[in-house]
Structures are given as C-alpha cells and as structure tokens.
Amino acid sequence: MNHVNLNLRRSIVMSAAAVALCLGVAAACCAKSITLPPDGVELRASELPGYGMAQTQCVACHSAEYLLYQPPTAARPYWTAMVKRMKAVFKAPVEDADMPAIVDYLVKTYGNEQTR
Ligand code: HEC
Missing domain, CATH: 1.10.760.10 (Cytochrome c-like domain)
Structure with a gap:
C-alpha cells in the first residue's frame, strides 16, 4: 500500500517536471514578435x-x-x-x-x- 502511494507521488512529480520542461521549451521556441506598420502619422497642422x-x-x-x-x-x-x-x-x-x-x-x- 505504501509503495503504491510512493509510486503515485513520484509519477506526479515526474509529470509536473515534464510540464514545466514543455512550457520552458515552448516559451523558448515560440518567443515570436510582430512588427506593426507605423501608426504615428499625424495630421498636417493648419490654421483652418x-x-x-x-x-x-x-x-x-x-x-x-x-x-x-x-x-x-x-x-x-x-x-x-x-x-x-x-x-x-x-x-x-x-x-x-x-x-x-x-x-x-x-x-x-x-x-x-x-x-x-
Ligand atoms: C469609426 C472609425 C473611423 C473614423 C472615425 C474615420 N475613419 Fe477613415 N477609415 C476607417 C476604416 C475602418 C477604414 C478602412 C477602410 C477600408 O479598408 O476600406 C478607413 C479608411 C480611410 C481612408 C483610406 C481610404 C479609404 O477610402 O479607405 C481615408 C483617407 C480615411 N479613412 C479618412 C478619414 C477621414 C478624413 C476621417 C474623418 C472625417 C475618418 N477617416 C474617420 C474608419 C474610420
């Protein structure tokens, strides 16, 4: 009974580590960025x-x-x-x-x- 619990706990620890590893890999590989076209053009000043x-x-x-x-x-x-x-x-x-x-x-x- 006791060693079943231990195995269960170990597998939980292992899968948590696996998830953390995946997230880390995902973040590292997919850190993409996009560049938007310039959007800072202002209206030409006028007295009108x-x-x-x-x-x-x-x-x-x-x-x-x-x-x-x-x-x-x-x-x-x-x-x-x-x-x-x-x-x-x-x-x-x-x-x-x-x-x-x-x-x-x-x-x-x-x-x-x-x-x-
Ligand atoms: C409520 C949002 C909104 C406001 C306010 C607005 N526009 Fe637009 N305008 C758009 C959108 C959306 C497009 C893109 C239309 C397209 O891709 O066909 C556009 C496109 C344009 C274009 C590109 C040419 C065209 O006909 O698509 C011009 C020039 C323009 N607007 C001028 C103006 C002027 C001048 C005013 C003020 C009177 C104005 N807009 C106010 C939403 C707006």
Whole structure:
C-alpha cells in the first residue's frame, strides 16, 4: 500500500517536471514578435478650423497616414464623399455641421487645393 502511494507521488512529480520542461521549451521556441506598420502619422497642422475637427473626428480609428495615400489631385467632391463614407460605413463621429470645414481642411491640405 505504501509503495503504491510512493509510486503515485513520484509519477506526479515526474509529470509536473515534464510540464514545466514543455512550457520552458515552448516559451523558448515560440518567443515570436510582430512588427506593426507605423501608426504615428499625424495630421498636417493648419490654421483652418477643420484641422481641429479632423483631429478629434478623423484619427480615432486610424492614423493620418491614410490621408497620405490619397491622390493630391483629388478635388472637393472626392473628399466630401470620403468623409460621408467614413460616417455612413464606419460610423465615424462626424457632425454634419462640421463636414464642410473638415472637407475644406482636407482638400487644402491633402487635395488639389494645396497651397504649398
Ligand atoms: C469609426 C472609425 C473611423 C473614423 C472615425 C474615420 N475613419 Fe477613415 N477609415 C476607417 C476604416 C475602418 C477604414 C478602412 C477602410 C477600408 O479598408 O476600406 C478607413 C479608411 C480611410 C481612408 C483610406 C481610404 C479609404 O477610402 O479607405 C481615408 C483617407 C480615411 N479613412 C479618412 C478619414 C477621414 C478624413 C476621417 C474623418 C472625417 C475618418 N477617416 C474617420 C474608419 C474610420
């Protein structure tokens, strides 16, 4: 009776050691890391009132990097459609009253009305 208990205890100790070993191996072999694309692009500063609005309403979900990939030849209707799409499709918290100012900022900062 006694040696049965001893064997049982030994096998528990052995399996605990085996588990610890496995975990150690798993941690060592699978310490992978991923590198996310840069997400620190900020909106281009501007004196336009739409700048502040865009800061609170346009970069909550993604960085301003998305704007860099828009065609600089894009005209006002393009930006209007984009802001509307952000609101309609992704539920961006854009006030209808703020839209013209945001579009104005976007087209003058990233679109075909850029002054610099
Ligand atoms: C509620 C979250 C959210 C907010 C707020 C938001 N967007 Fe987006 N936006 C997205 C998502 C999601 C995508 C990716 C769409 C895709 O992959 O097709 C996106 C994509 C974009 C793109 C890439 C081109 C495209 O059409 O997919 C631009 C440019 C853009 N957003 C501009 C804006 C602007 C300007 C605002 C402010 C008016 C804004 N976003 C606010 C969610 C948001």
